[in-house]
Amino acid sequence: MSSIATETNLDIQKIRADFPILSQKVNGKPLVYFDNAATTQKPKQVINAITQYYEGYNANIHRGLHSLAEKATTAFEATRTTFQQFINAAESEEVIFTKGTTDSINLVATAYGRKFIQPGDEILVSGMEHHSNIVPWQMLCEEKGAILKVIPVHKDGAISIDEVKELITEKTKMVSVVFASNSLGTVNPVKEIAQLAHQAGAVMMIDGAQAASHCKVDVQDLDCDFFATSGHKMYGPTGSGILYGKRAILEKMNPYQGGGEMIKDVSFKKTTYNDIPYKFEAGTPNIADIVALKAAVEYINALGKENIVRHENEITAHAHKRLAEVPGINFYGTTENKVSVVSFTLDNVHPYDAGMMLDAKGIAVRTGHHCTQPLMDHFGIEGTIRASFSVYNTKEEIDFLAESLKDIVSKFS
Amino acid sequence: MSNQSINNIQDDIIEKFSMLDGDMEMMIGYLMELGQKLPEMPESLKTEEQIVKGCQSKVWLYASEDNGKIYFQADSNTAITKGLVSLLVSILNGQTANDILDADLYFIHKINMNRFIGTQRSNGFMSMIKQFKMYAFAYKTKLENEA
Numbered sequence: 001m002s003s004i005a006t007e008t009n010l011d012i013q014k015i016r017a018d019f020p021i022l023s024q025k026v027n028g029k030p031l032v033y034f035d036n037a038a039t040t041q042k043p044k045q046v047i048n049a050i051t052q053y054y055e056g057y058n059a060n061i062h063r064g065l066h067s068l069a070e071k072a073t074t075a076f077e078a079t080r081t082t083f084q085q086f087i088n089a090a091e092s093e094e095v096i097f098t099k100g101t102t103d104s105i106n107l108v109a110t111a112y113g114r115k116f117i118q119p120g121d122e123i124l125v126s127g128m129e130h131h132s133n134i135v136p137w138q139m140l141c142e143e144k145g146a147i148l149k150v151i152p153v154h155k156d157g158a159i160s161i162d163e164v165k166e167l168i169t170e171k172t173k174m175v176s177v178v179f180a181s182n183s184l185g186t187v188n189p190v191k192e193i194a195q196l197a198h199q200a201g202a203v204m205m206i207d208g209a210q211a212a213s214h215c216k217v218d219v220q221d222l223d224c225d226f227f228a229t230s231g232h233k234m235y236g237p238t239g240s241g242i243l244y245g246k247r248a249i250l251e252k253m254n255p256y257q258g259g260g261e262m263i264k265d266v267s268f269k270k271t272t273y274n275d276i277p278y279k280f281e282a283g284t285p286n287i288a289d290i291v292a293l294k295a296a297v298e299y300i301n302a303l304g305k306e307n308i309v310r311h312e313n314e315i316t317a318h319a320h321k322r323l324a325e326v327p328g329i330n331f332y333g334t335t336e337n338k339v340s341v342v343s344f345t346l347d348n349v350h351p352y353d354a355g356m357m358l359d360a361k362g363i364a365v366r367t368g369h370h371c372t373q374p375l376m377d378h379f380g381i382e383g384t385i386r387a388s389f390s391v392y393n394t395k396e397e398i399d400f401l402a403e404s405l406k407d408i409v410s411k412f413s
Numbered sequence: 414m415s416n417q418s419i420n421n422i423q424d425d426i427i428e429k430f431s432m433l434d435g436d437m438e439m440m441i442g443y444l445m446e447l448g449q450k451l452p453e454m455p456e457s458l459k460t461e462e463q464i465v466k467g468c469q470s471k472v473w474l475y476a477s478e479d480n481g482k483i484y485f486q487a488d489s490n491t492a493i494t495k496g497l498v499s500l501l502v503s504i505l506n507g508q509t510a511n512d513i514l515d516a517d518l519y520f521i522h523k524i525n526m527n528r529f530i531g532t533q534r535s536n537g538f539m540s541m542i543k544q545f546k547m548y549a550f551a552y553k554t555k556l557e558n559e560a
Contacts, residue, residue, distance in 0.1 A: 027437040027528075350491040352470045353445075356529075357493075360437035411445070412492070 010307050016392045018043040018299075029362030032397045037182050037210060037341050037388035038366055039232045043299050046235060049292035060284055062261060076287055079294040080277070086297045087227060088218040089244050096250075096277040097290050100241035101209040102132040104228030105176070107243055107280060108205055109136035111253045112226075113174070116203075119145035121173040124164075124202075126188065127153035127378055128181045131371045133207045137176065151177070153378055157184035157333035161192055172202040176226075179211035183370040183386065184333025185316075185341030187215060191222045198223070203249065209233055213300060213390075214309060214339040219244050236296030237289035243280070250276045257282040308391045312340035318395050319387065322402035327409050332384055340389035343370075346405070348412045351385045357408045358385075363401055419512060422504045423520040430524035437528065444496025444529075451499040454488040465537070465544045470494040472541055476548035482507050483552055485545065497529060498541055505545050510556065513549035518542060 016022050019041045024031050033041060053075070059068035061076045077092075084092040098104045113136075117123070123137045127150050134148075141148045149167055151159045168175065175197040180187045194204040205226035211217055213234035219227050226249075231240035245253075255262055255273050259282035264272040273279045300308065319342045323329055328347030346354055355367035368383040369376045376383055387401060433439040458475045465472040470491035477484050485502050489495035504520070505513050521538075529538070 350470065352491045353493050357438070357441055360441055411442075 010303060010311055010391065012311070012392065012394055015303070018045065019392055020044055020047070022392060026362045026364070027360050029360075032361075032363040032393075032400060034387040034389065034393065034397070034401065035364045035366050036390035036393075037233070037370075037386065039238065040213065040235050040390050041392070042237065042296075043235055045299050046237065046292050046295045049295040050237060050288050053288045053291045058288070061287055062278075072287060072291070075291045075294070076285070079290050079297075082294045082297050083242055086217075086301070087212075087242075087244055088220050090220060091247060093276050094244055094247055094250065096243040096245065096280045097285055098228075098241045098243050099239050099286065100230035100232065101130075101207060101228045104226075104241055104243035105133055105205070105207065106136045107256045108176075108226050108228075108245070109140045111256045111280065112203070112249070113137075113140040113144070115252075115254045117141075117144045117146050117173055120171065121146040122149050122169065122171040123147070123174045123176070124149045124151065124167055124172055124197075125175075126151040126159050126177050128157070128159075128184060128186060128188075128372060128375050129176075129178055130182055130207065130209065131373070132209075133176055133178060134374065137174070146173075147171075150374075153375060156335045157181065157186045157338075158335040159186075159188060161189055161196075164193055164196055168196050168200045168202065170200060172197065172200050174203050174205065176205040176207065178207040178209075179217075180208075180215055180339040180341075181333065181372075181375075182210050182341070182388075183372040183375055183384065184343055185338035185388075186333050186335050187211075187337045187339060190224065194223050194225075210339055210341075213305075214312060216305065216309075225249050231289065231293040231296060234296055235299055236293040237286075239286045240289040240293045245276075247276065250280070255282070256280050259283045261285075303391065311391055312389055315389050315393055315395055315398060316340040316342060319389070319398045319401070322398055323387075323405065325402060326405045327413070329405070332379060332381075341386060342388070343384040343386045345381060345384050346409055346412075349409060351383045353412075354385050354405070354408055357411075358401070358404060361400075361404045363404060365401075419504055419508060419516050423518070426500060426504070426520050427523045430526075435525045440525070440529075441493055441496075444500075445492045446496070447499045447503075448489070448492055448495030448497075451487065451495060451502060454486045458486060459488060465540050470537070472498050472537070474498070474541070474544050474548070476545075476552070478510075478552045478556070481509055481556065483510055483513060483549055485548070493529070494537070497538060501541060501545055505549075510549040510553035514546055514553065516546075 021041050057068050057071040059072040061073040080092045080095050084095050089095055137148055151164055177188055177190055177193055179190050190206050197204040203225045206224045208227050208229040212229040225246050227244040232238040262274050262279050262282040264274050330345045332343040351367035358365055366386045459473045463473040463475050465474055470489055472489045475486045485506050487498045487502050489498055
């Protein structure tokens with residue numbers, strides 16, 4: 001693929017060279033990876049960090065006195081500080097390591113929800129939530145006799161702040177909304193929603209799975225109480241994620257899981273719990289991947305998130321323009337303010353067929369309901385074809401997608 | 414021992430697919446062609462009960478018996494899956510219940526179909542085969558009881 005000119009100062013070909021997986025062929029064709037909303041590929045800086053950890057200083061953290069343990073602990077805690085700065089948390093203790101966004105939301109639903117949600121309380125989510133920001137709250141509601149309320153999604157894939165105002169009442173105790181939709185790309189006004197939630201005395205959680213690498217995230221400016229994200233959607237390893245929580249709230253929460261690390265003193269009579277963040281980090285964590293998560297944050301910082309976002313916006317606009325040429329295409333999620341996700345259906349072509357035929361051409365997209373079945377029901381469709389872009393994607397790749405879709409559609413007409 | 418005609422049909426499929434040289438696009442194209450040739454299934458037969466469980470895409474399968482032989486009608490809402498089910502119909506249609514139950518469907522492993530039946534698809538495709546065999550078993554039982 002020839003080098004591309006973008007309005008940003010990023011050298012995309014140089015960036016592509018950082019991602020070893022991108023140079024391979026799939027089904028005999030050069031890989032075009034457009035499934036970044038599911039997981040991004042990893043630069044060699046991240047891969048090397050994992051290798052270096054296992055080859056150089058693998059040890060259990062926080063407890064050992066020996067040199068390797070010390071080195072591993074330092075690296076592990078360095079990721080916490082790096083991530084604190086990345087999301088502008090006030091203190092590093094407000095960053096809790098988890099397996100990912102799903103784990104983070106479950107942590108809040110369990111450790112906050114079980115303690116503070118009462119029968120008749122209302123929990124508010126939006127209609128475009130991922131199952132992981134629906135099901136933990138449903139489980140909590142069932143257990144507590146609380147009520148799950150849903151902010152409706154409009155035709156363009158956006159929600160209305162006026163409707164949020166109407167839905168937040170004195171009964172609302174928790175509002176949990178996705179920053180950027182994985183199915184549609186819609187960016188929600190989470191800062192305004194947090195304000196409304198706080199005015200009503202509710203706690204605000206943001207599902208930032210898609211946002212961390214595509215949106216500016218400043219948890220103090222957003223004034224959210226909780227923010228969850230996954231390392232693997234921001235060039236980091238799978239199984240690494242964080243939960244940000246405000247200190248005051250984290251301190252009054254119950255622990256999540258019991259075990260080593262999360263305790264201060266254990267006796268058979270009574271156990272006292274450790275301070276935050278360790279209170280929520282029972283057991284040996286995923287040290288290698290969390291250590292490597294730092295390399296992912298540094299990778300984003302080195303490129304400059306605003307540069308990444310500019311490039312992604314540019315190619316997403318290009319995708320909307322080129323894909324609009326495909327006969328019988330219908331877009332889902334057409335609001336102005338969106339991340340690099342283009343979701344669509346094709347008249348007469350089932351998403352499964354389209355996905356398999358694109359794969360045969362070496363193009364990886366996601367097809368189906370994207371773990372947002374209620375949203376698909378709302379639009380009256382079984383699923384969509386979703387192309388989601390990252391910093392290493394090019395306009396040429398998008399042109400190839402457009403031409404491939406035209407070819408596929410022609411086979412069904 | 415598998416029925417000779419079942420194996421002959423399988424061998425024919427293997428030969429045709431071998432000409433495609435493992436090219437995914439050509440395999441998909443050929444599967445879609447086969448799917449299009451599948452006799453139309455009446456809408457009235459496409460009920461919830463006829464849906465094969467475990468499929469990513471929807472597959473309907475209906476069986477009837479005539480003179481000791483089992484006949485299948487099938488459809489799918491996706492073109493590629495329709496092609497896959499049509500392969501099974503072409504092999505198993507008009508065979509006896511015993512022959513269907515005994516059939517060793519070795520063609521699956523010989524036509525480089527892993528991509529279609531691997532991982533996500535596998536449950537679907539394997540459920541389809543199971544459903545063909547369950548119909549055969551049901552008719553075998555019914556015919557034995559009648560005898």
